Amino acid sequence: MIRTAILGASGYVGGELLRLIAAHPELRATRLFGDSKAGQPVGKVHPHLAGALPGAAIERFEEAALEDVDLVFAALPHGHSQRLAATILKKDIPFVDLGADFRLDDSATYERWYGHAHEAPALLGSFVYGIPELNRDAIRSAKAVAAAGCYATAAILPMKPLLDADLVDPTSIIVNAASGVSGAGREAKEATGFSTVDGSFSAYGLLNHRHTAEMEMALGATVLFTPHLVPMTRGILATCYATAVGPCDPLQALSNAYADEPFVHVTDAPPATKWVSGSNGVQLTARYDERTGRLLVISAIDNLGKGAAGQMIQCANLMLGIDESAGLTTIGVYP
Amino acid sequence: MIRTAILGASGYVGGELLRLIAAHPELRATRLFGDSKAGQPVGKVHPHLAGALPGAAIERFEEAALEDVDLVFAALPHGHSQRLAATILKKDIPFVDLGADFRLDDSATYERWYGHAHEAPALLGSFVYGIPELNRDAIRSAKAVAAAGCYATAAILPMKPLLDADLVDPTSIIVNAASGVSGAGREAKEATGFSTVDGSFSAYGLLNHRHTAEMEMALGATVLFTPHLVPMTRGILATCYATAVGPCDPLQALSNAYADEPFVHVTDAPPATKWVSGSNGVQLTARYDERTGRLLVISAIDNLGKGAAGQMIQCANLMLGIDESAGLTTIGVYP
Amino acid sequence: MIRTAILGASGYVGGELLRLIAAHPELRATRLFGDSKAGQPVGKVHPHLAGALPGAAIERFEEAALEDVDLVFAALPHGHSQRLAATILKKDIPFVDLGADFRLDDSATYERWYGHAHEAPALLGSFVYGIPELNRDAIRSAKAVAAAGCYATAAILPMKPLLDADLVDPTSIIVNAASGVSGAGREAKEATGFSTVDGSFSAYGLLNHRHTAEMEMALGATVLFTPHLVPMTRGILATCYATAVGPCDPLQALSNAYADEPFVHVTDAPPATKWVSGSNGVQLTARYDERTGRLLVISAIDNLGKGAAGQMIQCANLMLGIDESAGLTTIGVYP
Amino acid sequence: MIRTAILGASGYVGGELLRLIAAHPELRATRLFGDSKAGQPVGKVHPHLAGALPGAAIERFEEAALEDVDLVFAALPHGHSQRLAATILKKDIPFVDLGADFRLDDSATYERWYGHAHEAPALLGSFVYGIPELNRDAIRSAKAVAAAGCYATAAILPMKPLLDADLVDPTSIIVNAASGVSGAGREAKEATGFSTVDGSFSAYGLLNHRHTAEMEMALGATVLFTPHLVPMTRGILATCYATAVGPCDPLQALSNAYADEPFVHVTDAPPATKWVSGSNGVQLTARYDERTGRLLVISAIDNLGKGAAGQMIQCANLMLGIDESAGLTTIGVYP
Numbered sequence A, B, C, D: 001m002i003r004t005a006i007l008g009a010s011g012y013v014g015g016e017l018l019r020l021i022a023a024h025p026e027l028r029a030t031r032l033f034g035d036s037k038a039g040q041p042v043g044k045v046h047p048h049l050a051g052a053l054p055g056a057a058i059e060r061f062e063e064a065a066l067e068d069v070d071l072v073f074a075a076l077p078h079g080h081s082q083r084l085a086a087t088i089l090k091k092d093i094p095f096v097d098l099g100a101d102f103r104l105d106d107s108a109t110y111e112r113w114y115g116h117a118h119e120a121p122a123l124l125g126s127f128v129y130g131i132p133e134l135n136r137d138a139i140r141s142a143k144a145v146a147a148a149g150c151y152a153t154a155a156i157l158p159m160k161p162l163l164d165a166d167l168v169d170p171t172s173i174i175v176n177a178a179s180g181v182s183g184a185g186r187e188a189k190e191a192t193g194f195s196t197v198d199g200s201f202s203a204y205g206l207l208n209h210r211h212t213a214e215m216e217m218a219l220g221a222t223v224l225f226t227p228h229l230v231p232m233t234r235g236i237l238a239t240c241y242a243t244a245v246g247p248c249d250p251l252q253a254l255s256n257a258y259a260d261e262p263f264v265h266v267t268d269a270p271p272a273t274k275w276v277s278g279s280n281g282v283q284l285t286a287r288y289d290e291r292t293g294r295l296l297v298i299s300a301i302d303n304l305g306k307g308a309a310g311q312m313i314q315c316a317n318l319m320l321g322i323d324e325s326a327g328l329t330t331i332g333v334y335p
Helices: A012-022 A063-068 A080-089 A107-114 A121-126 A132-140 A150-164 A211-219 A250-257 A305-320 B012-022 B063-068 B080-089 B107-114 B121-126 B132-140 B150-164 B211-219 B250-257 B305-320 C012-022 C063-068 C080-089 C107-114 C121-126 C132-140 C150-164 C211-219 C250-257 C305-320 D012-022 D063-068 D080-089 D107-114 D121-126 D132-140 D150-164 D211-219 D250-257 D305-320
Strands: A002-007 A027-033 A071-074 A095-097 A127-130 A144-147 A173-179 A223-229 A236-243 A264-266 A282-289 A294-301 B002-007 B027-033 B071-074 B095-097 B127-130 B144-147 B173-179 B223-229 B236-243 B264-266 B282-289 B294-301 C002-007 C027-033 C071-074 C095-097 C127-130 C144-147 C173-179 C223-229 C236-243 C264-266 C282-289 C294-301 D002-007 D027-033 D071-074 D095-097 D127-130 D144-147 D173-179 D223-229 D236-243 D264-266 D282-289 D294-301
Touching (some): A002 A012, A012 A027, A012 A305, A027 A063, A080 A095, A080 A121, A095 A305, A127 A132, A127 A211, A150 A173, A150 A223, A150 A282, A150 A305, A173 D173, A173 D236, A211 A223, A250 A264, A294 D223, B071 B080, B071 B305, B107 B121, B127 B132, B127 B211, B132 B305, B150 B211, B150 B223, B173 C173, B223 C236, B236 C173, B250 B282, B250 B294, B294 C223, C002 C012, C012 C027, C071 C080, C071 C305, C080 C095, C095 C305, C107 C121, C121 C127, C127 C305, C144 C305, C150 C173, C150 C211, C150 C250, C150 C282, C250 C264, C250 C282, D012 D305, D063 D080, D071 D080, D080 D121, D080 D144, D121 D127, D127 D211, D127 D305, D132 D305, D150 D211, D150 D282, D150 D294, D150 D305, D211 D223, D250 D282, D294 D305
Parallel strands (some): A095 A144, A127 A144, B002 B027, B002 B071, B127 B144, B264 B282, C002 C027, D002 D071, D071 D095, D127 D144, D264 D282
Antiparallel strands (some): A236 A294, A282 A294, B173 B236, C173 C236, D282 D294
């Protein structure tokens, strides 16, 4: 049994990690850290776990607790990982971080998009960017992984093979994506209140959403990214546009690229987010538009699954040398 | 490996059975029958299964196919089981039916509530009513189980122990329940269209919903039942009222009754349907109101989980003599 | 033109008042008070009004401002009206308050349900309870009206005529009601966050919701009331149960009682909340259940319409001696 | 009083026309045609109108009925207007059609996008394309108006002034739009069922949605258009991209273009569809992205309001020479 600690166990990603770990054949969640709800029973913080984890409680983080675990998952508010990373790294146990803190590979880019200097720039090189379909081998041998952001995962997976195959102009990429509300986290805000979001659809973060930096780094391309908020809880759909270098068959290119991937399904039908809700699955489609000479490329993921907790566990499985699919599924909870 | 056939594999319950069986350690879904979508790939009918069951297809039912299976699940439109039951029963393999056809124990009651004569009254006695928490031993030794209806399960589980303990007047029971839209099945209807249901809440089936008959049979009581339609896909909440025989502690009574049940969680907090969404879990609470001398008793289930496919698998596990919890969880997909 | 001040102009009821007043032939909203958002343009606080009220802003309340208005609407957080009422009443202008502060007619009942002593018990007698269909004449001649609560309106309108006609046992009333999330107000809370509520249905305030007191006062009966939260923004459905004195025709009784009411529609079809969404309409139905000897009575309103801002304007119209229906409609925004 | 006939009175646009006409100072809905629901009371077909139009009924269309009306609104399934137009036009009364039949100005383009020959090509020239902000004078003097499609309106309004001002490359336009489900009409389909759409977001009509033709005609530009389905009932958000000719201030350009328009509000804040839900309002914003040299332009409308019934009434007001805003509002029903 592999004992894991979860930092940020009281948030939505923390809750999803607990749900997935409960069904994982090898992992156990042994320490659940969450400062804001320390002392509360898990069943109160995560009512879906009330029956399954009757005795467990959220506790305040303390460094000594890391002595008892074999792997650390972190799903903390932005900036916390920068302050904790050194502590965790020196324990020399695998560390999977979902924060944006260590995803970028240079501190100047970080500062440009995040608006402040990085607090631990020397550690940026210690982290591997975590999308197994991109860099599986690097993750396998990494001690620390910065799991990709939800929007970034949704955009990179469909666009990367097309760029690698030189099918598209790398200066022409537009990512128009839409997310369910859980992507905004658990903190109560008027912007994510039910009465605000229900029956409404809107864009936000115009021109300057921070995930743009990840997309540009991973794709080696310029990206104009516009996120939108959908009145649903889970799911991201990324609708991507790029100028084609020439006539091509992007669906075939994606099928070839992902033929052996356990979590990626390439389909002719435009995928819906609910098809992968609750899962680690990705569904992709693509079209070449001969009228305009552009590619239209679409991906659907669960922002809490492949966009967060699922991807973290997939990375952990690789780092631990166990079956990459352990505890994960491509099957969404549908309808 | 236990080979199962699913009759009605193209509906919502069929899809949920396929999802649950895919994660079940012993069951395999080997024959998928669904006349209206015969010939279509499973991934087209159930897009959440597109990646997991790439080669499977829905086929037209034929009796000979039952030779190759070890257990039959049926989730057919009302009335179909009456015509098929004899065929299946004579195969002498375990049969778990979700239809309402064989839930009642006498044909006169059936005729009163369903408005027409039963087509196979002689077989009514061959079926055990399927709620494991009520009659586990009978299910274990049964050849055929008529799994309970979703509303009935939600009402019976919280009320049965209180009636058994003589805490309430059996002529006083009101079940005010509300269901997600998937309970109405997959067929396209204006009443279940998105634009009709979104942003709306309403009652239906006033005074005469057919699940009343099951509730009265299983509880040995008179029930006034009012179903409502909630703008959500999954979940049933049953809010039940009964006149108390005297001051009592119904929460303790439920805790006692269900202390050893793996899927029932009794909680002081009023449960929400999303806490058990996607699972086989049940969450219950109760109050005694000294102002009015009444009990208020509430249960939450997933209508497709404990109210349908989950319960069917739980019954099948019992009939097969394997772990009752195999392939099932109490953990909802939350948020 | 009748100049009105709105206290609490930045909340949901304040916004709905502004929307309704913009279409009212006689009223004008001249002073918009809202301390927490004082200084902000109306179009920022209420984005639906951005085009219609381009120059208006929310301002901090000051007593002197009341000199310039002909009527005061208040939709303040609980308890504020108790502290402001004396100030407003001495101006001798019509005052329509939506707070619960002055709805009950004795301070002991107030204290029992609200858990603290009333701060201005001497003023309780100055307010008329505001449901025009119940006490139109008293409202017409009142200086101050305490408009009824949303749940209370939904329960009282269908049950009052049946009690008045001695059709039901007044000790037997159960009100099982469900509300859209806007009823919980605009303040950000995890309980009303989109991810919490979407796809979920639950009860709350078990046994002790404060609107029970209003229902009991207005109906002269004992009420067991259970509120529920529906994943929708607007609307209340009250499903009410009572023991019948004998066989009766409650639908006819309601039709007779409300034959001349402009906002109440009695219908054989179980009403849905969306049918009256955005309006001041009420739709009612009822059944006598001969099996159990009970009545089933259902009402649908918009909690922000007939349950709040619409009713406030209906009361104001009466107090001002203008057409009771001015600026109001029964037509919901559907679908 | 202006007597109007509605062809297609039983659909969602028909219901919205009835709602708006009920509050219109000059129009009256005197004949309500709808073949599929002929004979049914309006209150059964449109339950939100049950209280307001107690005696009205849907009737089967007959040509003679047009003798009694002063204006015809048509909101019929695609293709019906082609067969009826000659009949209506010869009556010489104003005709506002929402069908796509007469929006395009040449039959070859029609055939290319709609896949079949136009049945009344000689009449194409008799219709003016109906977006008052584009061609108000032509509408004023027209006998027949083909009101623009919902997606087209949402795309044309924000992009037209930028193209007219030569700010963008007309070969570079991408319209990524998302609609509420009512845009798919009232007919029951699995694709628009609640359980399909709830909690899900998807694209459809990839590369070939028919509204593309209108956008290209009205804008004089090439458009790549991708529609999406949002789990909400009403609203369209169009997120548009175009390559800028050079650095520019598109927000100012839109503000200048629409300074005097009663229904268009240009705002710095990214608009949400709910801000205009139930209204004839349009909210627009725009950005110039200096990183990529592109414009990002966003519009929000109600597909049943400015995208259908509202725009039809706005056109009718112009044709009738009455106040263009009569019976219309920019104020959404919010929240």
